[in-house]
Amino acid sequence: MLVAVLSVKGSPGVTTFSVALAARWPSATRTLLLEADPSGGDVGTRFSLASTPGLMSLAAAARRSDDPALLWQHAQALPGGLPVVAAPPDADRARAALSALSDPATGAGVVRTAASVPDTAVIVDCGRIGAESPAMPIVRVADAMVLLSRAHADDLAHLARQLPVIGRWTAHPVMLLVGEGYSAAEVARELGVLPLGRVPDDPRGAAVLCGRPSALRWGRRGPAHSALGQVAHKVAKALAEHAPRSAPPRQGPAENRPIPILRAVPGVPTNSVSANGLRLAPPPSPPNRKTTSRGGQAS
Ligand SMILES: Nc1ncnc2c1ncn2[C@@H]1O[C@H](COP(=O)(O)OP(=O)(O)O)[C@@H](O)[C@H]1O
Ligand SMILES: [Mg+2]
Secondary structure: OEEEEEEOOOOOOHHHHHHHHHHOOOOOOEEEEEEOOOOOOOHHHHOOOOOOOOHHHHHHHHOOOOOOOHHHHOOEEOHHHOEEEOOOOOHHHHHHHHHHHOOOOOOHHHHHHHHHOOOEEEEEEEEEOOOOOOOHHHHHOOOEEEEEEEEOHHHHHHHHHHHHHHOOOOOOEEEEEEEEEOOHHHHHHHHOEOOOEEEOOOHHHHHHHOOOOOOOOOOOOOOOOOHHHHHHHHHHHHHHHOOOOOOOOOOOOHHHOOOOOOOEOOOOOHHHOOOOOOOOOOOOOOOOOOOOOOOOOOO
């Protein structure tokens, strides 16, 4: 299974959550974390990994072979043994490696092939993404996309504008809110899509996932006891349940696929999302209900 983790605005904790998701993926599955952030990697620095092997050596090798074992051959181990293919911290080098890896001729192919092996999960940290991102070819062939967004009005307004497009990137997109802010029910009402859950603000859990000294231990399967680790495990289980039995690469342009399924809310039409900003989805009743945008926040 191939899972792309990303944001469209800010730095809501994509790398931290990607590490958590990979570390807490159901244990029957062989799991690997691929850092594919075109703005440069953080995992290597955070965990004092060697500069190679990693994304650069993988991209070079992928020109010559599409062996599903390649990803594992270019991985290093995080504490607890989680294999990670780390991106170089330099953005230019990360972009160059990703562009090579996403070449349609060799392509996201090697990532897709590795993730299609049964009982395998490849979790990809795509960073902050846009249509021009060199990580986009991986998103487009992913089985699931996890979109992280802070739950404040500005982040959600930004997201609302892009949802109709984002929903077409991947067959199974899900949204997670991060930290304090609007409740899932409010977001569902405002955006017309139901968040799968909320990533808690958990500095101690995040510290261990970022390689910083912490009272929490990493352990064999990751930081199981942090609030962040527990949510990651629930999300991983929910995603794994949707794992395709065999995952053929999808054909054809994404635009031809059926539209947004960012967990549409029952009773709220998916086309109720405003194309130009955050607004309330049409209220079912009563007709004179207040529809002004809120400035405040709720949790
Ligand atoms: N859920 C969280 N709770 C508290 N701090 C977090 C959380 N997720 C990430 N952080 C912290 O925020 C900072 C940025 O996280 P990172 O995962 O690198 O964000 P991104 O990849 O979106 O840029 C790091 O210092 C990390 O420890
Ligand atoms: Mg990051």
